[in-house]
Amino acid sequence: MPSLEDELFPSTPGKFKIDRAHTMNRQFHRCFASTSTMFLWALFLVALTASYLSFQSFVDSSSRYFTASWGGIQWEKQVRNSAQIHRSGGMSVLVTGAAGFVGSHVSQALKKRGDGVVGLDNFNNYYDPSLKKARKLLLNNHGIFVVEGDVNDARLLEKLFDVVAFTHVMHLAAQAGVRYAMENPQSYVHSNIAGLVTLLEVCKSANPQPAIVWASSSSVYGLNDKVPFSESDRTDQPASLYAATKKAGEEITHTYNHIYGLSITGLRFFTVYGPWGRPDMAYFSFTRNILQGKPITVYRGKDRVDLARDFTYIDDVVKGCLGSLDTAGKSTGSGGKKRRPAPYRIFNLGNTSPVTVPTLVDILERHLKVKAKRNMVEMPGNGDVPFTHANISAARREFGYKPTTDLQTGLKKFVRWYLSYYGYNHGKPVN
Numbered sequence: 001m002p003s004l005e006d007e008l009f010p011s012t013p014g015k016f017k018i019d020r021a022h023t024m025n026r027q028f029h030r031c032f033a034s035t036s037t038m039f040l041w042a043l044f045l046v047a048l049t050a051s052y053l054s055f056q057s058f059v060d061s062s063s064r065y066f067t068a069s070w071g072g073i074q075w076e077k078q079v080r081n082s083a084q085i086h087r088s089g090g091m092s093v094l095v096t097g098a099a100g101f102v103g104s105h106v107s108q109a110l111k112k113r114g115d116g117v118v119g120l121d122n123f124n125n126y127y128d129p130s131l132k133k134a135r136k137l138l139l140n141n142h143g144i145f146v147v148e149g150d151v152n153d154a155r156l157l158e159k160l161f162d163v164v165a166f167t168h169v170m171h172l173a174a175q176a177g178v179r180y181a182m183e184n185p186q187s188y189v190h191s192n193i194a195g196l197v198t199l200l201e202v203c204k205s206a207n208p209q210p211a212i213v214w215a216s217s218s219s220v221y222g223l224n225d226k227v228p229f230s231e232s233d234r235t236d237q238p239a240s241l242y243a244a245t246k247k248a249g250e251e252i253t254h255t256y257n258h259i260y261g262l263s264i265t266g267l268r269f270f271t272v273y274g275p276w277g278r279p280d281m282a283y284f285s286f287t288r289n290i291l292q293g294k295p296i297t298v299y300r301g302k303d304r305v306d307l308a309r310d311f312t313y314i315d316d317v318v319k320g321c322l323g324s325l326d327t328a329g330k331s332t333g334s335g336g337k338k339r340r341p342a343p344y345r346i347f348n349l350g351n352t353s354p355v356t357v358p359t360l361v362d363i364l365e366r367h368l369k370v371k372a373k374r375n376m377v378e379m380p381g382n383g384d385v386p387f388t389h390a391n392i393s394a395a396r397r398e399f400g401y402k403p404t405t406d407l408q409t410g411l412k413k414f415v416r417w418y419l420s421y422y423g424y425n426h427g428k429p430v431n
């Protein structure tokens, strides 16, 4: 009986010759069999690699989902719905700091007139986050989706621009507060400089690029004593780190406008106040303390001169924000290059009638019907400036900005909101 080896490799040459065709045929089959095996193996490997990659991306996106609470089909749908435009010629706006004071008001005003709005907020605890959550709920009820995330998160920002081609960004996320900068200087650098640059990087790469309107501050005038403050006045003497980061923001946005063709509008807000305001600001904390029977500290300038602010009511500021968005003009860059110069603008949004801090307290006392326990203290060197006063003619010329609410009227509305939100004594007994 021939062995298998004999069968495959016959020892007799003749036999070899005679069987050549048969052997070749078998070799062909062997060869074919091994090619198809290799093919099957290759197919198997491709399938294995593909399933590994899709598993990896599943693990990736689900871990991102659990750690950063964004991403996924449902999330994208919410973002898209929220960004939907409901008027002809409308815009889709990414509002950063949407759960903040100005951000929540601007978001609602945009949505109300039919623009698409997606909010972004990191809900940090600089002041009571429950107030930010309450604002978020209000926005949700108006059909505005607020994404929980930070402007320093470039991946999140890129994802948002992947999902929606935002026409505008209203950048209001920031570390606010003049005096807190002495306690936590790094938070100002993190939000107002690093966060701003991250946002601008994403905006410059977006296609199409959005137009950007962002919150600068009256504090950039610093020690400037030429009144009223005009946009062309010097802003190279900041009195606080907060002011310095806002001034830096103006320079940084200028470079992105210059190099990449981003349309930029910086708004110098003047001590904005009103319902749903910021608890760290004087009018708000004074109200709380007065109602709780606690003393308030009223700073006074040199030679016992009262400090004064050009307090500006939120509804007026909102009109200024919308006017800025409407007149922003398009960005001109794509693929990291600008095609032609884009608009770069800066406007004061103030009230043009400064009021002293003791007068602010007088008005609050009248509306609250409670006498304040005033503790008059000389202004410590903590970043405060003695007064602010806006010249608003540029904003008036450009988009008809015209504030209509005086401090008396605006505080009345604030107090009404405060009492409805917190109750008469904010949960504490009045002495």
Ligand SMILES: O=C(O)[C@H]1O[C@H](OP(=O)(O)OP(=O)(O)OC[C@H]2O[C@@H](n3ccc(=O)[nH]c3=O)[C@H](O)[C@@H]2O)[C@H](O)[C@@H](O)[C@H]1O
Pocket: 176, 177, 178, 216, 217, 218, 219, 269, 270, 271, 272, 280, 281, 282, 283, 297, 298, 299, 300, 307, 308, 309, 357, 384
């Ligand atoms: O326009 C701005 O760009 C800034 O406006 C706001 O800053 P300010 O004008 O400093 O407002 P705010 O703190 O309400 O103090 C008001 C007055 O009360 C005095 N003040 C304050 C606290 C206190 O305990 N006692 C007191 O007398 C104080 O000395 C001051 O004279 C924003 O907070 C800031 O984020 C930024 O947007």
